[in-house]
Amino acid sequence: MGKQIKVALIGNPNTGKTSVFNALTGLNQKVGNYPGITVEKKEGICKLPRGVKAHILDLPGTYSLNASSLDENVVIELLLNRNDKDFPDVAIVISDVENLKRNLLLFTQIKDLEIPCILVINMADRMNYKGISLDIPYLEERLETKIALTSTRKNKGIEELKELIANYKELSVKPCLNASEIDKPYFDNLQKAFPNQLLYKLWLVITQDVNFGKTDRNEIDAVANFKTKSKADLKRLQQKETIKRYQFINDTLKKGQSIDLANAKDLRIKLDRILTHKFLGYAIFFIILLTIFQAIYDWSSVPMDFIDSIFASLSEWVKNSMPQGTFTSLLAEGIIPGLGGIVIFIPQIAFLFLFISVLEESGYMSRVVFLMDRVMRRFGLSGKSVVPLISGTACAIPAIMATRNIESWKERLITILVTPFTTCSARLPVYLIIISLVIPEGRIIGLGYQALTLMLLYLIGFGAAICSAYILNKILKIRSKTFFVVEMPNYKLPMFKNVALTVIEKTKSFVFGAGKIILAISIILWFLASFGPGEDFNNAEEIVKTEVQNQNLSDEDLQQKVASYKLEHSFIGLTGRAIEPVISPLGYDWKIGIAIVSSFAAREVFVGTLATIYSVGSDQEETIKNRMAGEINPILGGPLFNFASGISLLLFYAFAMQCMSTLAVVKRETNSWKWPILQLTIMSTFAYIVALIAFQLLK
Amino acid sequence: MQTTLAQLKRGERAIIVDVSSIYVPLKLLEMGCLPGNFVELLQVAPFADPMYLNINGAHLAIRKETALHIIIEKTNG
Ligand SMILES: Nc1nc2c(ncn2[C@@H]2O[C@H](COP(=O)(O)OP(=O)(O)OP(=O)(O)O)[C@@H](O)[C@H]2O)c(=O)[nH]1
Ligand SMILES: [Mg+2]
Numbered sequence: 219m220g221k222q223i224k225v226a227l228i229g230n231p232n233t234g235k236t237s238v239f240n241a242l243t244g245l246n247q248k249v250g251n252y253p254g255i256t257v258e259k260k261e262g263i264c265k266l267p268r269g270v271k272a273h274i275l276d277l278p279g280t281y282s283l284n285a286s287s288l289d290e291n292v293v294i295e296l297l298l299n300r301n302d303k304d305f306p307d308v309a310i311v312i313s314d315v316e317n318l319k320r321n322l323l324l325f326t327q328i329k330d331l332e333i334p335c336i337l338v339i340n341m342a343d344r345m346n347y348k349g350i351s352l353d354i355p356y357l358e359e360r361l362e363t364k365i366a367l368t369s370t371r372k373n374k375g376i377e378e379l380k381e382l383i384a385n386y387k388e389l390s391v392k393p394c395l396n397a398s399e400i401d402k403p404y405f406d407n408l409q410k411a412f413p414n415q416l417l418y419k420l421w422l423v424i425t426q427d428v429n430f431g432k433t434d435r436n437e438i439d440a441v442a443n444f445k446t447k448s449k450a451d452l453k454r455l456q457q458k459e460t461i462k463r464y465q466f467i468n469d470t471l472k473k474g475q476s477i478d479l480a481n482a483k484d485l486r487i488k489l490d491r492i493l494t495h496k497f498l499g500y501a502i503f504f505i506i507l508l509t510i511f512q513a514i515y516d517w518s519s520v521p522m523d524f525i526d527s528i529f530a531s532l533s534e535w536v537k538n539s540m541p542q543g544t545f546t547s548l549l550a551e552g553i554i555p556g557l558g559g560i561v562i563f564i565p566q567i568a569f570l571f572l573f574i575s576v577l578e579e580s581g582y583m584s585r586v587v588f589l590m591d592r593v594m595r596r597f598g599l600s601g602k603s604v605v606p607l608i609s610g611t612a613c614a615i616p617a618i619m620a621t622r623n624i625e626s627w628k629e630r631l632i633t634i635l636v637t638p639f640t641t642c643s644a645r646l647p648v649y650l651i652i653i654s655l656v657i658p659e660g661r662i663i664g665l666g667y668q669a670l671t672l673m674l675l676y677l678i679g680f681g682a683a684i685c686s687a688y689i690l691n692k693i694l695k696i697r698s699k700t701f702f703v704v705e706m707p708n709y710k711l712p713m714f715k716n717v718a719l720t721v722i723e724k725t726k727s728f729v730f731g732a733g734k735i736i737l738a739i740s741i742i743l744w745f746l747a748s749f750g751p752g753e754d755f756n757n758a759e760e761i762v763k764t765e766v767q768n769q770n771l772s773d774e775d776l777q778q779k780v781a782s783y784k785l786e787h788s789f790i791g792l793t794g795r796a797i798e799p800v801i802s803p804l805g806y807d808w809k810i811g812i813a814i815v816s817s818f819a820a821r822e823v824f825v826g827t828l829a830t831i832y833s834v835g836s837d838q839e840e841t842i843k844n845r846m847a848g849e850i851n852p853i854l855g856g857p858l859f860n861f862a863s864g865i866s867l868l869l870f871y872a873f874a875m876q877c878m879s880t881l882a883v884v885k886r887e888t889n890s891w892k893w894p895i896l897q898l899t900i901m902s903t904f905a906y907i908v909a910l911i912a913f914q915l916l917k
Numbered sequence: 918m919q920t921t922l923a924q925l926k927r928g929e930r931a932i933i934v935d936v937s938s939i940y941v942p943l944k945l946l947e948m949g950c951l952p953g954n955f956v957e958l959l960q961v962a963p964f965a966d967p968m969y970l971n972i973n974g975a976h977l978a979i980r981k982e983t984a985l986h987i988i989i990e991k992t993n994g
Contacts, residue, residue, distance in 0.1 A: 282947045320949055320975050453938040460946045486976070487959070494960045494969060588960075588978045591967045601967070601978075701942045701983060706969065706976040 222263075223272040224304065225383055228293060228328065229312035230321050231279025232707050234340040236260075237370035238312055239276040242380070246719050250578035251710050252587075252605070253279055254623035257289040259296075259304070266384040275304055278622075281320075283327045283422055284456070288630075289622040294426070297331060298419060308334045308386040310379075315341050315367075316348055316708065318475060322467045323460070325361065326394055330418035334389035335363050336382050343369040349478035357474040362390045371713060393418075395466045400458045404447070425452055489709055493585050503586060508665070508673060510573045514646075515669040518565035522650075525565075526841045529558030533833065544748075551833040552744025556736045559826025559842060560729060563647040568725045570643055574612050575720040579712035583608070587704050597684045598691025600624055600702060603633040607683060610640035611676070612724065614880045618887055628696040632687050634887055635897060638880050639683035641676045641872070643728060644821040648871045649675055651825050655846055656864030678872050728822075736826040739816050743790060743827060747834040750788035758784040778836065785835035804870065804906070805863030805913040807852050817876045824871075854917070862916035866909040873905035918991060922984040923965070925958045931989035932956075933972075940986035949973035956989060 227235045231253030240247055243262030248255055260276040277296070278289035285291040296302055297309075309328055313321030318339065329335055337357075345351065358365050364382050368375030398405035398417060408424075409417050447455070492498055537550040577583055583605055591601025602624045610617035617637050624630040641649070649672060657671050754761065762780045771779070785791050794808030801811045813827040825842060832845045849858035859867075875881070881894040888894075925931055933954050936946060950956075954973035961968050966981040 281944055284943055284947070286942065286944050317975065319973070320947075323947055450939060453943070456943055457936070457938045457946055457951075460943070461951055464949070464951060490960060490969070494962075496961070496963050584978075588967060588969055589962060591978070591980070592962055592964060701944075702967065702978075702980045703942065703945050703948065703983075704967075704978045705948070706978060708976075 223266070223270065223383060223386060224275070224307045225264075225272045225310060226275045226277060226296065226304070226306035226308075227310050227312055228277055228297075228324070229279060229338075230281055230314070230317070230324060231255075231705065233279065233312045233314040233317070233321060234370055235279065235312045236276055238310075238338060238340060238368065238376075238379075239274060241368075241370050241373065241376045242272075242274050246723065247276060248720070249716050250575075250583075251581040251707050251712075252578065252583040253705050253707070254289065254602075254605070254620065255578075257619050257622040259292060261304075264380065264383075266380050268384065270384050272383055275306065280324065282324055282460075283331075284425065287623055287625045294422070297328070297333070298422060306333065308336060308383060308389065310336045310338055310383070312338045312340055315339050315345055315350055315352075319464075319467055319471055322361075322470070323463055325363075326397075326463050326466065327418075329362065330393045330397060332391045332393065332416060334386050334391055336379070336386070336389065337361060337363045337365045338375075338379060339365060339367050341369060341371075342367045342374060343372045349480070351476050351478075353474045357470065360394065360470045360474065362392045362394045364389060395463065397421075397459055397462060400462055401455055404455075425456055486708055490585070490706075493582070494588055499585070499589050503589060506577075507676075510570075511673040511676065512665055512669045513573070514566050514569050515650075515666060515672060518569055519654075521565040522562050523841075523843075525562045526558065526843060529554060529561065530841045533558075547748065547834075548741065548744050551748075552740045552830050553737065555829035555833040555842070556740030556743075556823075556826040557733060559647070559824075559829040560732045560736055560822060562825075562842070563650065563822070564725060564729060566646055566650060567643050567728050568721055570646065571612060571721045571724040572717065574609060575717045576712050577608070579710065579716055581707045581709045584704060584706050588706065591702060591704075594684075597687040598629065598632050599636075599684070599687050600626065600629040600633075601704065602702070603629065603687075606633055606637050607640050607680060610637045610642060612643055614638045614640070614642050614877065615883050618880070618883050621887070625701060627698040628691075628694060629698075631696070631888065631893075632690045632694070634884055635690060635893060636683040636687045638875055638877065638884075638897060638901065639679050639686065639873070641679040642821075642877075644732070644877065645871050647822050648817075648824045649868060651843065651846065652859065652864050652867055654843065655859045656861050675868060675872055678869075682873060732820055732822045732826075735820050736823045739819065739823055739827060740830045743812070743816070743830045744834060746790035746793070747785055747788045747831060750784065750791065752787075754787040755784060758787065782835045785831070788834075790831070802853060803913070804866050804909045805851070805917060806867070807849070807858055809849075810858075810867070814870070814876075817871075819878060821871065821876050862913050865916055866913035869912050870905045870909035873901055873908055875901035875905075919988055920991065922956065922968075922970075922987040922989050923981050925956070925968075925984075925989065925991070927958050927961060929991065930955060930957045931991045933987060934990050935988040937986040941983055945977075945979065945983065948977060949975045950977075950987065955992075956987075 227239055229235050232251065236247050236249045236256050239262065240249065242264040245262045247260050256276060256278045258278065262274050264272045264274050266272055277293050280290040280293045283294055285294045296304055299305065311325045311328055313325065325337060354365050354367065366375050366379040366382055368379060405417060408420055412420055493502060533550045533554045536546060536554065540546040586608065587601040587604050590604045594601055594603055606617040606620045609620060614637050618634050621630045621633045624633060653668050653671050657668050660667050759780050762783050766779065790812060794812050797811045798808045809828060809831045812831060813824045816827045817824045828846065829842045846859055847857065851858045875898045881898060884894040884897060885891055919934060933950065933952050933956055935952055936950060950972050957971040959969045959971055967978045968981065968984055969978045
């Protein structure tokens with residue numbers, strides 16, 4: 219195997235870099251129709267003609283080589299550091315045929331760095347629709363490059379692109395304009411001071427606001443001291459530079475591109491008139507949310523009950539047909555019910571991801587950003603915080619990563635801190651099962667009470683996020699400049715393949731991620747529940763028999779009593795008893811207590827944990843739902859899961875910070891343990907207090 | 918008549934005359950908000966903030982506070 223060609227995909231946000239990356243490498247990185255989907259480097263391998271291989275790097279989108287947010291900085295850091303192991307042999311600049319003018323700005327800057335460049339003009343399938351035609355040979359000549367016209371939707375032009383990459387040595391490294399003309403004396407001086415350096419690179423280093431973590435510090439310091447101009451002057455010069463570049467681009471496109479406006483159709487304007495309307499826009503947003511919750515509830519209750527009963531029969535079957543013994547009961551009482559507690563939620567999770575990914579692919583997300591910016595600003599957030607808050611309904615981890623796109627550090631930090639309040643998919647299982655137990659089934663104007671409760675819980679999550687943002691905004695003394703520029707992408711019909719892949723991938727990782735944890739937990743739980751210390755556990759049968767001697771119980775009832783007596787005196791029962799005083803004021807028994815404790819590994823194991831505990835403590839296998847409905851509150855009598863304790867549990871899960879992985883990501887993104895620890899203690903204490911108040915008021 | 922971008926009404930078009938290099942982020946300039954280019958106000962959120970614009974063919978939303986520092990000359994139509 220020869221040396222791999224190192225290729226970097228660079229371009230403005232939302233031009234289809236990741237789509238091209240996926241087409242070249244056959245991978246399935248996340249694609250979506252709003253700027254800022256990719257926030258970190260992703261790599262893959264591409265097979266080129268004649269047995270050559272290329273190492274492809276997908277990068278976050280950037281409008282120019284002047285970074286204004288963390289994700290953009292990744293690109294600049296790479297391009298300015300020739301010693302970086304990923305420094306590209308060839309840069310592929312991806313542009314969108316509809317926004318060519320703006321996309322070429324970045325292209326001309328990269329050309330100035332004298333890196334071999336291929337220009338990809340993507341979304342070629344839209345040319346007809348927009349009445350655009352291009353003179354490719356002319357553009358290639360003017361821009362000193364090779365052009366590949368591609369459409370990842372129609373799978374066109376990818377082979378040609380591979381051919382160009384394989385022949386990258388033939389590319390010119392000549393800049394396509396001379397930017398230093400804007401202030402000749404200044405640039406001449408600069409070059410004289412650092413004769414061995416690339417002029418444009420020096421200029422970038424001088425004008426960069428952000429820190430260059432990895433670039434060679436000494437070199438930069440030396441250059442950065444060579445200011446000789448005030449900040450305001452430098453900014454003015456940058457403005458001049460931008461104007462100069464646009465002049466060149468306008469000249470080029472005047473000849474190289476023609477747009478037949480009569481042939482152009484614009485759906486965007488019509489749709490935007492409604493979707494971003496002052497009042498209608500908000501109404502529609504609300505209706506979309508309402509529909510999602512109704513759908514999650516109504517469409518999935520049938521498959522859910524079906525899966526639930528399958529797992530109950532499976533347990534029963536294993537118990538009856540395998541030889542009795544420790545392994546059989548581990549399987550029937552530990553693992554199967556535990557896994558069942560995850561698998562029954564597949565339908566809802568899949569629906570949730572389906573909706574989120576359609577919202578992301580259609581281009582609607584940015585409209586929500588527009589609608590919500592002013593409201594969010596009141597609370598110290600940015601309109602851009604809406605994206606993490608909405609995609610946080612899938613999972614807080616990618617949502618927190620998505621904040622890298624927010625320019626202001628303060629707004630970004632606040633968004634990171636409050637995002638875990640949004641109802642993530644791991645809370646959904648807990649909500650669904652509790653709601654189905656304690657909220658009646660009726661309907662009001664076609665909407666089920668249960669679906670409305672679910673929606674209310676989501677609103678509570680957003681509400682908590684926004685209110686804590688407000689408080690944080692008042693408390694945190696951070697000054698950072700804020701500004702807000704959002705690009706509104708074109709509406710696109712979601713691509714079936716992208717949506718389907720997202721749904722399948724996300725559902726799979728939900729099931730396997732949670733599955734692994736619950737497998738471990740259910741084995742441990744089963745063990746702790748099936749064994750116990752001392753007399754009480756080992757002689758359970760005799761003790762119970764003498765206790766109920768004159769009650770004339772049937773054999774079956776007696777067995778049941780023995781099993782639950784044993785459970786109470788097992789290791790897990792004793793642990794549960796120990797924590798019971800803390801949680802009984804909230805209306806929970808020790809079994810729920812154990813489930814809450816195991817939820818700190820991951821919330822979604824709540825139901826599975828309960829299923830395993832119940833299964834060991836009883837003789838017959840039943841569906842999880844029936845079992846929970848049959849539990850009796852040990853202190854107050856009556857069903858354990860009633861309205862008061864149900865609401866208290868729902869609120870506890872709404873507010874508590876029970877996710878190790880989120881804490882780890884917050885630590886990484888904020889670079890300190892202070893914030894995750896603060897999150898953990900404040901959110902969990904708050905959850906406890908609210909649940910306590912709710913139960914005491916309602917009981 | 919010269920005024921600021923914040924004064925533009927829905928559906929109106931104008932030519933950009935001057936952009937403050939201190940108050941307006943470079944990013945916006947790079948997206949095409951430069952003297953000589955046209956701008957059209959497509960939509961406004963409540964209280965006219967943020968504003969949804971077509972600047973030189975790019976569809977962008979910016980806040981009113983930024984629009985205050987962009988000088989325009991209204992054209993008709
Ligand atoms: N019509 C059309 N749409 C495309 C094409 N390529 C990509 N898209 C769509 O464009 C949108 C953006 O694609 P991405 O690949 O996520 O773009 P990106 O450049 O990686 O975006 P960021 O990571 O946010 O910078 C998605 O909705 C894609 O489905 C194409 O050739 N034609
Ligand atoms: Mg991407």
